[in-house]
Each structure stands twice: as structure tokens, then as C-alpha cells.
Amino acid sequence: MSYKAKFRVWRGEGGEGRLEDFTVEVNEGEVVLDIIHRLQATQAPDLAVRWNCKAGKCGSCSMEINGRPRLGCMTRMSTFTEDETITVTPMRTFPVIKDLVTDVSFNYEKARQIPSFTPPAGVNPGEYRMEQIDVERSQEFRKCIECFMCNNVCHVIRDHEENKPGFAGPRFLMRIAELDMHPYDVADRKDAAQDEHGLGYCNITKCCTEVCPEHIKITDNALIPMKERVVDRRYDPLVWLGNKIFKRSTAKS
Amino acid sequence: MEIERHEYDVVVIGAGGAGLRAAIESRQQGKRTAIVCKSLFGKAHTVMAEGGAAAAMGNVNSSDNWMVHFRDTMRGGKFLNNWRMAELHAKEAPDRVWELEAWGALFDRTKDGKISQRNFGGHEYPRLAHVGDRTGLELIRTLQQRVVALQQEDEKLHGDAEAYIKVFQECTVTRLLKDGDAVSGAFGYWRENGRFVVFDAPAVVLATGGIGKSYVVTSNSWEYTGDGHALALLAGAKLINMEFIQFHPTGMVWPPSVRGILVTESVRGDGGVLRNSEGRRFMFDYIPDVFKDKYATTEEEGDRWYTDQANNRRPPELLPRDEVARAINAEVKAGRGSPQGGVYLDVSTRLPAAEIIKRLPSMHHQFKELADVDITQEPMQVGPTCHYIMGGVEVDADTGQACVPGLFAAGEVSGGMHGSNRLGGNSLSDLLVFGRRAGAGAAAYLDGLPSRPRSSEEAVAAAEAEALAPLRRAGENPYSVHHELQRTMNELVGIIRRSGEITEALEAVEKLKERAQGVGATGGRIYNPGWHLSLDLRNMLLVSECVAKAALLREESRGGHTRDDFPGMSAEWRRRILRCSLSGDASGVTVEEKAQPPMRDDLITLFDRAELAKYITEEELADFDALVKE
Numbered sequence: 038m039s040y041k042a043k044f045r046v047w048r049g050e051g052g053e054g055r056l057e058d059f060t061v062e063v064n065e066g067e068v069v070l071d072i073i074h075r076l077q078a079t080q081a082p083d084l085a086v087r088w089n090c091k092a093g094k095c096g097s098c099s100m101e102i103n104g105r106p107r108l109g110c111m112t113r114m115s116t117f118t119e120d121e122t123i124t125v126t127p128m129r130t131f132p133v134i135k136d137l138v139t140d141v142s143f144n145y146e147k148a149r150q151i152p153s154f155t156p157p158a159g160v161n162p163g164e165y166r167m168e169q170i171d172v173e174r175s176q177e178f179r180k181c182i183e184c185f186m187c188n189n190v191c192h193v194i195r196d197h198e199e200n201k202p203g204f205a206g207p208r209f210l211m212r213i214a215e216l217d218m219h220p221y222d223v224a225d226r227k228d229a230a231q232d233e234h235g236l237g238y239c240n241i242t243k244c245c246t247e248v249c250p251e252h253i254k255i256t257d258n259a260l261i262p263m264k265e266r267v268v269d270r271r272y273d274p275l276v277w278l279g280n281k282i283f284k285r286s287t288a289k290s
Numbered sequence: 291m292e293i294e295r296h297e298y299d300v301v302v303i304g305a306g307g308a309g310l311r312a313a314i315e316s317r318q319q320g321k322r323t324a325i326v327c328k329s330l331f332g333k334a335h336t337v338m339a340e341g342g343a344a345a346a347m348g349n350v351n352s353s354d355n356w357m358v359h360f361r362d363t364m365r366g367g368k369f370l371n372n373w374r375m376a377e378l379h380a381k382e383a384p385d386r387v388w389e390l391e392a393w394g395a396l397f398d399r400t401k402d403g404k405i406s407q408r409n410f411g412g413h414e415y416p417r418l419a420h421v422g423d424r425t426g427l428e429l430i431r432t433l434q435q436r437v438v439a440l441q442q443e444d445e446k447l448h449g450d451a452e453a454y455i456k457v458f459q460e461c462t463v464t465r466l467l468k469d470g471d472a473v474s475g476a477f478g479y480w481r482e483n484g485r486f487v488v489f490d491a492p493a494v495v496l497a498t499g500g501i502g503k504s505y506v507v508t509s510n511s512w513e514y515t516g517d518g519h520a521l522a523l524l525a526g527a528k529l530i531n532m533e534f535i536q537f538h539p540t541g542m543v544w545p546p547s548v549r550g551i552l553v554t555e556s557v558r559g560d561g562g563v564l565r566n567s568e569g570r571r572f573m574f575d576y577i578p579d580v581f582k583d584k585y586a587t588t589e590e591e592g593d594r595w596y597t598d599q600a601n602n603r604r605p606p607e608l609l610p611r612d613e614v615a616r617a618i619n620a621e622v623k624a625g626r627g628s629p630q631g632g633v634y635l636d637v638s639t640r641l642p643a644a645e646i647i648k649r650l651p652s653m654h655h656q657f658k659e660l661a662d663v664d665i666t667q668e669p670m671q672v673g674p675t676c677h678y679i680m681g682g683v684e685v686d687a688d689t690g691q692a693c694v695p696g697l698f699a700a701g702e703v704s705g706g707m708h709g710s711n712r713l714g715g716n717s718l719s720d721l722l723v724f725g726r727r728a729g730a731g732a733a734a735y736l737d738g739l740p741s742r743p744r745s746s747e748e749a750v751a752a753a754e755a756e757a758l759a760p761l762r763r764a765g766e767n768p769y770s771v772h773h774e775l776q777r778t779m780n781e782l783v784g785i786i787r788r789s790g791e792i793t794e795a796l797e798a799v800e801k802l803k804e805r806a807q808g809v810g811a812t813g814g815r816i817y818n819p820g821w822h823l824s825l826d827l828r829n830m831l832l833v834s835e836c837v838a839k840a841a842l843l844r845e846e847s848r849g850g851h852t853r854d855d856f857p858g859m860s861a862e863w864r865r866r867i868l869r870c871s872l873s874g875d876a877s878g879v880t881v882e883e884k885a886q887p888p889m890r891d892d893l894i895t896l897f898d899r900a901e902l903a904k905y906i907t908e909e910e911l912a913d914f915d916a917l918v919k920e
């Protein structure tokens with residue numbers, strides 16, 4: 038059942054690098070990350086790759102496989118033919134540290150720029166009451182494993198370093214939507230979404246949704262509704278005020 | 291090369307549930323806190339936890355309370371638990387879960403809007419707060435976001451987000467530093483560039499998780515190389531209960547590359563059943579005497595329990611993990627296994643497809659993506675996998691302090707709370723309860739400290755030389771040493787143990803220790819996994835030696851330690867704890883016995899005499915009788 042596959046893996050550090058060719062054994066049921074590990078164990082002990090769970094739960098092993106952003110641990114070798122050369126490169130939007138490992142600090146900086154969950158004063162731990170149906174919208178976004186592949190693929194920053202300061206990327210625009218839809222969050226997030234975090238840059242191409250390994254409908258369920266909320270807010274402050282009051286009173290009932 | 295230095299009040303090693311909760315507490319108590327972790331922030335092992343966090347909130351069944359939870363925990367651990375820890379855990383878990391909600395967590399809800407709770411093995415009532423089957427992700431993200439919230443607060447107050455709490459990610463600690471007897475800091479390297487870093491701090495909290503990477507078949511990630519266990523030993527602390535390793539009954543068995551990956555217990559909690567190749571629900575044949583009156587004896591009763599728990603006993607698929615793992619092992623050995631060497635776990639005939647996808651989304655996804663199996667249509671094949679170590683740093687229950695001043699431990703790296711076997715869901719709650727306590731313990735320790743300790747230059751230089759050694763020699767490939775250790779532990783100190791095999795394992799470990807001295811790492815210092823593994827070997831070997839030595843000494847079977855040559859549970863052995871320390875010449879591990887302190891009166895009287903009689907000695911039983919009479 039095993040065969041020899043042809044791999045081309047990007048190797049290098051400090052801004053320099055090249056694709057290196059390998060021929061490596063593949064066994065039944067294996068995923069791309071298994072093959073990278075076999076390369077480490079047998080041919081290239083210092084080949085750098087991030088991974089943790091090997092079960093699609095931690096979002097560490099993001100890489101580009103034949104040009105597509107994928108989790109290495111969830112990409113089965115059986116999706117390729119045996120004579121295909123498989124090219125593995127690091128995520129393109131972030132600076133490479135070494136081989137397949139990139140500097141993802143952009144994402145952590147953006148995370149810190151988004152004001153945290155803001156509950157109303159006077160609700161103590163243990164007093165929260167929420168209906169399942171009201172938490173489900175935000176729960177979908179909280180499935181995010183922070184693989185950062187959506188931010189990697191979004192054309193606003195993929196080849197546009199200059200847009201990075203003003204654009205939080207789909208991952209963190211979705212975080213704003215998640216908080217805005219949280220039954221107990223009372224912060225006003227609409228203006229900032231547009232003015233500080235760059236929601237307006239998004240022209241709903243849905244590339245982020247396509248690569249999301251958690252199958253979160255980032256564009257349809259987070260970004261578009263958030264855009265609508267911003268628009269409502271901008272044209273009709275009363276609607277916004279009404280929504281917010283309604284939200285708080287149902288949360289407390 | 292100049293070594294980077296940072297001064298903190300508290301250094302927390304580990305950014306899983308325990309580490310983050312400890313750091314949040316220490317920062318909330320006004321201490322300057324560093325969080326150091328091997329992987330990226332938010333990726334720690336806790337992220338993988340699926341089923342839930344156990345807390346007796348009584349939202350689903352109002353009969354639940356801390357005393358019931360305490361009893362379940364002690365029973366699950368076969369009464370070997372540190373009872374004070376089990377008590378604190380049962381009492382404080384609800385507050386810790388509610389607090390997460392106030393920090394933004396969104397748990398699944400009951401009909402009346404409270405946090406929903408699910409059934410799990412060994413828990414008398416539905417008790418696990420959960421979010422589908424990704425509870426660990428919710429827990430870690432909430433704590434991560436709480437750290438960010440505190441940083442935003444500091445940014446406003448001090449103009450510097452990292453003034454009071456800072457994360458050092460992808461930074462591995464290789465040594466704890468000491469000033470005399472007390473801890474004075476930690477030494478480590480940045481994975482990204484291989485540079486060294488010293489943390490100067492009077493208090494260090496270990497929250498490094500477990501040791502599963504010493505085994506081939508494991509649900510654990512690369513991080514679980516037992517670093518914290520080894521760091522503690524090397525710094526003079528003691529490890530207890532190291533012979534107790536939980537083999538989770540249901541890991542994936544196929545395809546080979548995913549062997550060991552966890553199949554959550556919620557599958558059984560939500561109705562999944564185990565069958566052998568003959569189609570028999572074999573768990574009915576494996577209900578041990580101590581649990582006879584608590585589990586259904588017919589399939590009909592077991593099935594009724596899912597809808598009417600008041601009038602039926604639970605199905606034996608929900609026995610504690612050690613029982614289920616041994617049963618599966620025995621079925622496979624008897625030739626009644628599935629084609630790929632496991633047994634069948636089936637929900638497809640038990641719940642409608644839509645319900646399965648809703649309740650077990652990650653399991654559905656995992657099997658579909660990794661094994662081409664649609665769990666709504668066909669059974670899964672599962673078998674035991676190395677999952678959790680009950681043993682760890684011996685700590686004071688209330689403060690998390692080890693016997694080394696300034697050293698604290700919480701979470702999987704600490705020992706005692708779970709006795710000989712942990713109940714599912716009791717780890718996530720353990721992380722929160724004892725993470726918070728260790729953070730508070732460290733803060734209190736600092737308040738009582740007259741002056742800051744200092745690390746000696748010699749100790750730093752020695753740590754540096756040790757870390758550089760593999761890069762300086764052209765030696766054996768570290769991956770081969772690692773693979774051999776994994777095979778040794780898996781085969782010889784696995785789920786079923788025998789004196790001869792453990793002795794053989796110990797000999798193998800000695801040889802591997804020598805080989806580890808000679809491994810060489812090719813390549814440079816920048817993100818070099820071969821080098822990192824070379825350094826991890828020391829820790830895995832030390833921990834494996836503890837496991838094997840303690841396993842050889844304990845001549846009984848209990849929880850996560852099954853001796854083929856001593857199949858019974860012994861009341862005498864229940865009173866004894868095995869305690870590992872570094873040997874005098876630092877070349878290995880010595881193990882000594884320590885008496886288990888008797889349970890406090892108000893706690894022991896929470897149990898029936900008949901139940902206690904199954905676990906404790908005649909002498910203890912006489913004391914109990916005298917107590918009850920009073």
C-alpha cells in the first residue's frame with residue numbers, strides 16, 4: 038500500500054529560500070503532516086513546521102499545499118495521485134521565520150486592538166441567562182481555531198503590506214461580529230469596525246470562507262451582517278438604540 | 291552571546307487552562323506576571339479537550355451538589371486521591387465555570403437559559419458544562435481573551451499593555467534556577483531563533499501538562515514531553531502517583547497515522563454503545579464488584595436510563611475509564627476485536643443523523659476527514675490510547691506549593707487530585723480551581739518574602755552548556771532514540787503490566803539514557819525541531835523512569851495501574867503513596883513510600899460503610915465505626 042511520493046518543500050530562513058525536492062515514503066491513510074514528519078525523522082531533521090494536535094483542533098499547522106491554504110494534519114495524501122508532485126510552502130501573507138513556519142504576530146496584535154467582551158454592570162457570575170438560540174450565532178464564530186488561513190488568503194492584505202495597519206482581517210472582523218452578537222455585550226462596536234478595523238475594505242469575495250477549516254460562514258454570517266449593522270447604525274441611530282435595549286432586556290429576562 | 295534577561299514577580303510556565311488561570315490570578319493580585327509557553331498562545335493542549343468541565347452546578351439535575359461530586363471523584367480515583375484537593379475542587383468548580391461566563395464564554399444552554407450539563411463516565415448526575423464537543427477550545431479562548439482584556443486595562447492605566455502580564459510564546463524552559471533552596475527563576479530558549487533567555491523571578495508556577503509523548507499510541511501532542519515533571523524533579527521537588535496513567539478507552543485505531551487520536555467520551559454519554567465482533571454489548575460482562583449496584587445489568591435498563599435517570603441505573607459503557615479500557619483490551623486479546631484491532635463504538639443506530647451532527651460535530655468531522663467513516667451511518671473502531679497522567683508534582687492542596695520554596699504547580703503536571711484514575715471532565719475544572727489557587731499561592735508567597743532571590747551565574751552557564759551540547763556534537767539521530775523509548779513504554783509499561791516486563795523497560799531506559807547523552811542535532815539554532823527534541827529527551831527519559839520504577843513497586847491493581855501479576859486491589863496499598871525524587875548523584879530516580887493521611891472526619895462520613903469496606907482496611911473501618919457512633 039505504500040509508495041514513494043515526490044515532495045517540493047520550501048526551505049529557508051531570513052527572507053531567503055528555495056524549493057527543495059524530496060522523495061519520501063507514504064503509507065495508507067497518511068496526511069501531509071505525517072510526510073513532513075517523516076522527512077524530519079529521516080532526511081531533514083531541522084525542517085521547521087508548526088503543529089500540535091494533529092487532529093484539526095489547534096490551528097497550528099497552516100501551510101500552503103499546491104498553492105492552497107490548508108491544515109497539514111487534515112490534508113489526506115489520498116486526495117493526490119501517486120505521481121503528482123506535492124508542493125508545500127509557508128503561508129504567504131506572513132513573514133517566514135524558517136521553512137514552513139511564519140511570523141504570525143500580526144494576528145496577535147490585531148486581537149489586542151479589539152475591545153474585549155463588555156458585560157453590563159451588575160450581572161454577577163452565575164446570573165447569566167441566555168437562550169440556546171441566542172448564543173448560537175456567536176458560538177459559530179467561537180469555533181475558530183485561529184489557524185489564520187482566512188487572514189492569509191484575504192486579498193486585502195495578501196499582497197498588500199500597506200493595508201495591514203488598517204485592516205484586522207476576516208478573523209478579527211468576525212471577532213467583532215461575535216461580540217456584537219453576544220447577548221450580554223453592551224459595547225458599541227459598529228463605528229470602530231468600519232473606521233478602525235477596516236470592515237469597509239472587505240468586498241465580500243468569500244475567499245476567507247472557502248479556506249476556513251472549521252467551515253465557518255465568515256462572510257455570510259459575520260461580515261455581511263456586520264456591514265448591515267454598520268449601515269443601519271449610520272442611517273438610523275434609533276434602530277441601533279432600539280436593538281441594543283431590546284438585546285439587554287431579553288438577556289435579563 | 292549576551293543572554294536576554296527579564297525580571298518578573300511570577301513566571302508561569304505553560305499557557306493551557308491551568309497556566310492561564312494562574313497567570314490571571316497573579317496579575318489580578320497585582321503581581322508582574324510572565325506566561326511562557328512552547329507553542330503559540332492559544333494552542334496549548336487544553337484546546338483539544340472535547341467533552342466538558344465538571345462542576346456540580348445542579349442546572350440539569352438539582353440533586354447535584356459538591357458532596358456528590360466529591361464522592362464520585364474519590365470513587366473514580368479508587369480512594370487514593372488527595373481528599374483535600376478533591377474537596378476544594380468539588381466546592382469551587384461551579385464558581386470557576388460561572389466566572390468564565392462573565393469573561394465571555396458561551397456554553398450550551400438548558401431550556402431555562404442556564405449552562406447545560408452533560409453525562410459523563412463516573413459522574414452520578416449530568417455535570418459537564420460544555421460547548422458541543424469543543425469545550426477546551428472555549429475554555430482556552432476565554433482565558434486567552436481574559437489575558438488580552440487585562441492587557442487592554444494596563445494599556446489604559448500604564449500606557450503599556452505588557453506592563454503587568456506578558457506572554458513569551460514559542461519559548462521553551464529547560465531548567466529552573468535556584469538561590470539556595472528557593473526558586474529564583476527559569477532558563478530557556480526561543481524556538482524561533484535559538485537564543486537563550488533567563489527569567490528572574492521568586493515564584494514559578496509549573497503548568498506544563500502531561501507526558502504522553504513517551505508512548506506510541508497517545509492522544510497527546512508533541513508538547514507532552516513531561517517537561518514540568520522533569521523540571522520539578524531536577525529542582526528538588528517530588529513527584530507522586532507516577533505509576534497511574536490513564537489509557538482512554540476510545541482512541542482511533544485506523545488509519546495507522548491517526549492511531550491514538552481521541553474519540554470523546556461524550557459519544558458514550560450521548561448514547562453510543564460498545565460492541566465486539568460478535569455484536570455483543572460486552573461491557574455488561576465487565577462490571578466490577580465495587581460498582582455492581584450502580585450500573586444497569588440489562589440493555590433495556592441501560593437504554594431507559596438515557597431518558598429516565600431517576601428510576602434506572604446507567605449503562606456500563608459509562609463506567610470509569612480504566613474499567614472500560616481494560617475491558618476493550620481483554621475483548622481484543624480474546625479475539626473478539628474489530629478488523630483493525632479495536633472494538634466497535636456505535637452511535638449510528640442510536641441517534642438520528644442530524645442529532646449526531648449537532649451533538650458531536652467534531653467527531654463527525656474527524657472521522658469523515660481522517661478515516662473516511664461517516665459515524666451517522668456506521669460504527670467507529672476504537673481502542674485504548676495513552677491519555678492523561680494522574681501523577682505529578684506533590685503540592686500543598688490549598689496553595690499549589692511544592693516542597694521547594696517558590697515552586698508551584700497546577701493542572702496535569704501536579705499530582706494527587708485524581709488519585710489513581712481521573713474522571714472525564716474533572717481535568718478542565720481542576721485547571722481552573724487549582725490554576726487560580728496556584729496563582730494566589732504564588733502571590734501570597736511573594737508578599738511574605740523579605741528579599742528577592744538571585745540566580746547564580748554558574749547555574750545559568752551550566753544550563754546554557756547543557757542546551758548547546760546536542761548542537762556541538764555529531765551524534766545519533768534524536769528521533770530514533772525517541773521512537774525506541776515510545777515503543778518500550780508502550781509495550782512494557784502500558785495498560786497491563788508485569789514485573790518482568792517493567793524490569794526490562796527499566797534496563798532499556800538506562801541504555802536510552804546513555805544514548806541520549808550522545809544525540810546530535812544537525813542544522814542551526816533557528817527553529818530546529820531536531821535540536822528541540824534532543825533537549826526534550828532528558829525529560830521524557832526521567833519521567834519514564836519514574837513511571838516504570840513506581841509501577842514496579844506497586845504490587846496491586848488500581849485505576850490507571852494494572853498488574854497482571856497482582857490483579858487485586860489492596861486496602862493496604864491504598865494507604866501508601868509512591869514518591870519519586872532525583873537520586874543523590876542526579877543520575878536517576880529514587881522512589882520511596884509515604885503514608886496517605888487519613889480522610890477528615892466530615893468527609894469520610896459522606897460515604898456508606900458498605901462502600902468504604904470495599905476500599906479500606908479493617909483497622910480504618912474500626913475507626914470509622916467509632917466515629918459514626920460518636
Ligand SMILES: Cc1cc2nc3c(=O)[nH]c(=O)nc-3n(C[C@H](O)[C@H](O)[C@H](O)COP(=O)(O)OP(=O)(O)OC[C@H]3O[C@@H](n4cnc5c(N)ncnc54)[C@H](O)[C@@H]3O)c2cc1C
Pocket residue numbers: 303304305306307308309326327328329334335336337338339340341342343344425426461462463464497498499500509510513517518552677678700701702703714715716717718719721
Ligand atoms: C484529546 C483530549 C481530550 C480531552 N478532553 C477532556 C475533557 O473533555 N475534559 C477534561 O476535563 N479533560 C480533558 N482532557 C484532559 C485535559 O485537556 C488536559 O489534562 C488539560 O488540558 C491539561 O491542561 P494544562 O493546563 O495542565 O496543560 P496544557 O493545556 O497541556 O498546557 C501546557 C502548557 O505548557 C507549555 N509547556 C510545556 N512544557 C514547557 C516548557 N518546557 N517550557 C515552556 N512551556 C512549556 C505548553 O506550551 C502549554 O502551553 C483531554 C485531553 C486530550 C488529550
Ligand code: SF4
Pocket residue numbers: 190191192193206207238239240241242243244245246256260
Ligand atoms: S470576504 Fe472580505 S474578508 Fe473575506 S477574503 Fe474576501 S475581502 Fe477578505
Ligand code: SF4
Pocket residue numbers: 096180181182183184185186187188207208211245248249250251252253255
Ligand atoms: S475563521 Fe476559520 S480560517 Fe479564520 S482563523 Fe478561524 S478557523 Fe482559521
Ligand code: FES
Pocket residue numbers: 087088089090091092093094095096097098099108109110111
Ligand atoms: S496540528 Fe492542530 S490543526 Fe493541525
